[in-house]
Structure formats: C-alpha cells, structure tokens
Amino acid sequence: MTMQSVTVRVPAKINLALAVGGLESDGYHPLTTVYQAVDLCDEIRASAVDDGDITLTVTYDGRSATETAEVPVDENNLAYRAADLLRRRVGVDDGIALSIRKAIPVSGGMAGGSADAAAALVAADAIWGLGTSRQDLLAVAAELGSDVPFCLFGGTAMGTGRGDQVSPVLARGRYCWVLGLADRGLSTPVVYAEFDRLNESAPPAEPQVAPALLSALRAGDPAALGAVLSNDLQEAALSLRPELTETLAVGEECGALGSIVSGSGPTTMFLAGDEEHALDIALALTGAGVCADVVQAAGPAPGARVIA
Ligand code: C5P
Numbered sequence: 001m002t003m004q005s006v007t008v009r010v011p012a013k014i015n016l017a018l019a020v021g022g023l024e025s026d027g028y029h030p031l032t033t034v035y036q037a038v039d040l041c042d043e044i045r046a047s048a049v050d051d052g053d054i055t056l057t058v059t060y061d062g063r064s065a066t067e068t069a070e071v072p073v074d075e076n077n078l079a080y081r082a083a084d085l086l087r088r089r090v091g092v093d094d095g096i097a098l099s100i101r102k103a104i105p106v107s108g109g110m111a112g113g114s115a116d117a118a119a120a121l122v123a124a125d126a127i128w129g130l131g132t133s134r135q136d137l138l139a140v141a142a143e144l145g146s147d148v149p150f151c152l153f154g155g156t157a158m159g160t161g162r163g164d165q166v167s168p169v170l171a172r173g174r175y176c177w178v179l180g181l182a183d184r185g186l187s188t189p190v191v192y193a194e195f196d197r198l199n200e201s202a203p204p205a206e207p208q209v210a211p212a213l214l215s216a217l218r219a220g221d222p223a224a225l226g227a228v229l230s231n232d233l234q235e236a237a238l239s240l241r242p243e244l245t246e247t248l249a250v251g252e253e254c255g256a257l258g259s260i261v262s263g264s265g266p267t268t269m270f271l272a273g274d275e276e277h278a279l280d281i282a283l284a285l286t287g288a289g290v291c292a293d294v295v296q297a298a299g300p301a302p303g304a305r306v307i308a
Helices: 065-070 078-091 110-128 134-144 148-153 188-198 211-219 221-230 235-241 242-254 274-287
Strands: 007-020 030-051 054-060 097-101 155-158 165-168 175-181 256-261 268-272 294-297
Touching: 007 110, 007 148, 007 242, 030 110, 030 148, 030 175, 030 211, 030 268, 054 078, 078 097, 078 134, 097 110, 097 148, 110 134, 110 148, 134 148, 148 155, 148 165, 175 221, 175 242, 175 274, 188 235, 211 221, 221 256, 221 268, 235 242, 235 256, 242 256, 242 268, 268 274, 274 294
Parallel strands: 054 097
Antiparallel strands: 007 030, 030 097, 030 155, 030 294, 155 165, 175 268, 175 294, 256 268
C-alpha cells in the first residue's frame, strides 16, 4: 500500500562500549561495540511527489539555527542518498519530499546523519509501498554507513565488523543519561585518524567488549554498567578537544555512575542513578558552563519507525 505522507521518528545512539582495532586496508577499523538507542530523536516527514525528484529541507529543533547550515540539503545528505539507493535497489523511479527536524547534534558522535538515513529508508519504503524485508533494509543501511543498521534496529545491540553487523543484546531496565552537547562537532574520520596517530607505535588489540558490561545490562544494574563504560576513541577525541576533560570531571564530581565521550565525540554522556540524579548532573554541567547545551535522555529507545 502506498501512502501520501508519513512521519518517521528515529533515535540517537550512544556507545556503551566501543572497542576499536587497527586500521584495515579498506580504510575502516574493525569494531566491537555495544550500542544503545536513546530517546533524543530526529523526525522525518516524507511526502509523495509527482515527479521523480528527491527534495530535502532541514530544521533544527530548539537549538542554534546556524547549526542547520552544517547539514547539506542535496545529494550529500545521507537521507537523500538513502532514498536514492533504496529506489535504485528495488528499481522504482518515484520521487519523495523529505523534511528533517533535527534534535540529534550534528557531528556529535551520536549518529545524527545515520539516524536520518535510517529514517529516510523507513519513510521511502512506506511512501513507495515497497514492503522491503527487514533483512534487505538492513543490507541497504549497511551500504550507507556503519551506524545506519543500528539506527533501524534500536534498543541495545552489539555491533561488529565496521559496526554494521548488528545483533540484539539482552538488557533489562531503563537508563537515565545526561548528554553534554558541544558548540561545534567533530569529524568522525578526523577522530579515527587521531586514534591511528596515537596508536602508531603499538597497534590496537583485537576489539573486545568486557563481559562485565554485558552482565551489568542483563542484570539491569546502572551502577555496575557505569563502572565499565568504555570508549577507545575517547583519548583521540580528548586530544582534539582537551576542554572535554573538564566536562567529564564535572559529571564525575556530581557522582555520575559513568562519564564518557559518546562515539567519536564531542558529545559527552553521563549515566545517572535516576531522573532526579540526572537533573542534578544536568544542572551542574549547565552551572559550570562546560557545555553548549545539556539534554536528558533515556535508553533504550526503539529504532526508526513510522509514528504517523
Ligand atoms: O561508515 P561511515 O561512513 O559512518 O564512516 C565514516 C568514517 O569513519 C569512515 O570513512 C572512516 O574514516 C571512519 N570509520 C572507521 N571505522 C569504522 C567506522 C567508521 O574508520 N568501523
């Protein structure tokens, strides 16, 4: 069944663990990561159009309007490429109008661009009435970027390969996160290049996730989880943005169960014991003036889905 218009909501991701191996000849690093989707979401409104065009608009939810300037509105936008790749894979030549409302920070280490690509796949599939199988959608997602399959998946999941091979992880409970947003993003390839530079003399080990992290998730134990959060890209992100060290220290002083850089940064993430504790951490970060913005978010959240 084709639809005239749909709205798709898609969550941001954080990495509870991000273990990174050495650079391979394809320009990527082998990963073992545990993703969690959090309820800081972008929304895409998609409408059918009569000609074969794909058009795009972007508005930024709440925060600095200048941020939208960073997001391309042409074929360089991953959401555009997602719709275009899907129609080429299935052999249709329909068009679509995509309006993205962004709340996920741009270049923030939270898969903002990948989330929009995942949302565009779900939206285009609905608008064009394709009924693409989940497996085929995940395969198209993996061609678009390493984090795109997880953005379809949502919840809490293990990522291997480039991060694109996703399987679910048993996680009980709900986790309260505080996110410290920076005033400007960090480029993922630049952070990986810095990781390579820092590890030049001692190549990184085979990437592995600590069993203690998986048992903390199975037990639904935030204190145990907070103690074992890990990110192999953190050193590289801090090397490029030394000021993030102070941001992390503010969260630690406030008794955050874990304080860590999210993915390739520069967003910082803090695990709280409950909502009240999360508010304390958020107020401390705001009061210390160490972040451009502070957001509370809960995980796990569902993956990209049609909400209207
Ligand atoms: O897959 P994606 O396009 O999101 O990756 C962006 C960049 O991040 C890649 O071009 C690469 O430099 C780096 N990357 C990597 N290893 C991964 C994932 C991403 O080196 N597993």
